[in-house]
Amino acid sequence: MKKHKSFAIILLIILFSSCEKKMTDLEFEKNVMTEIFPSLIDSTCMDTRLFINFPPEYGEPIYNKAGHYVGVDSTKATKEQKQKLLEWKINTEKIKKDTSKIIIAFDPIIKYSREDLKEYLKKYFKNTKAFVPKEKVYNEYNFDFAKIKLNNRFELRNRNQFPKERGKIWETKYNFNFSGTVFFTRIQFDQNKKLGVLNGGFVCGRLCGQGFRIYIKKMNEKWIIDKIEETWVS
Known part of the structure; x- marks a missing residue:
């Protein structure tokens, strides 16, 4: 009787494990x-x-002898460019502080x-x-x-x-x-x-x-x- 009972318990465990495996993955x-x-x-x-908030143009572009762009001379920024950069910085900080x-x-x-x-x-x-x-x-x-x-x-x-x-x-x-x-x-x-x-x-x-x-x-x-x-x- 005990053997039959033990066998039934083992069978239930196997069946339960099998059902559980189907759900596991x-x-x-x-x-x-x-x-x-x-x-x-x-x-x-x-x-x-912020991702698309690119800074405005600031300064005068620099080109080499071959006519290829190599950088910007920021010392030649116009008054309008300086104002736009200031506004961009203020707006960027405003976005960062927005909760x-x-x-x-x-x-x-x-x-x-x-x-x-x-x-x-x-x-x-x-x-x-x-x-x-x-x-x-x-x-x-x-x-x-x-x-x-x-x-x-x-x-x-x-x-x-x-x-x-x-x-x-x-x-x-x-x-x-x-x-x-x-x-x-x-x-x-x-x-x-x-x-x-x-x-x-x-x-x-x-x-x-x-x-x-x-x-x-x-x-x-x-x-x-x-x-x-x-x-x-x-």
């Missing part, structure tokens, strides 16, 4: 994304007002990258093998970001709260500081699930934005960003 990825998400936002998003929230649009549907990230993983993290799930996996999942506490002034809002028509999101006037849209792909892990890579991007206009390849790793039981590479710029 996706749930593990969601947990990692949740943990590292504030760092991803800090590392990729920006206040567009209002920086609103970012985020699409919570996390999809696989169009690129195969396995090779990037193996190239960056030497002597590692990419994790390939044996079971059928979902191509995308809905990421619940609303309850994640961010570290700074950024506030994320669901992309579906903004105009869906092409280009309308940039043409619309908002009563808040809208800075752009951010997206991330699913994570490609190594076999031990201690290393990973994903793609991301921040778009601040029709011809404004940057793309990133983000390498992450688990260190001292905590997931951190190891390196970010720029993949495109507009």
Whole structure:
């Protein structure tokens, strides 16, 4: 009787472990994304007002004998240029001191990258093998970001709260500081699930934005960003 009871318990444990394994890969990825998400936002998003706030022309351009531009002689700045530079500095400081929230649009549907990230993983993290799930996996999942506490002034809002028509999101006037849209792909892990890579991007206009390849790793039981590479710029 005891043998039958023990066998039943072992069978239940195996069945439970089997069911749990089916959920493990996706749930593990969601947990990692949740943990590292504030760092991803800090590392990729920006206040567009500062990003495109280029200083005005100041001084007289200098050209070499071949007619190629080599620099600027700031000692020859005009009175008008000096005034514009002063106004730019004042406006820049005003933006930096502004404590209002920086609103970012985020699409919570996390999809696989169009690129195969396995090779990037193996190239960056030497002597590692990419994790390939044996079971059928979902191509995308809905990421619940609303309850994640961010570290700074950024506030994320669901992309579906903004105009869906092409280009309308940039043409619309908002009563808040809208800075752009951010997206991330699913994570490609190594076999031990201690290393990973994903793609991301921040778009601040029709011809404004940057793309990133983000390498992450688990260190001292905590997931951190190891390196970010720029993949495109507009």
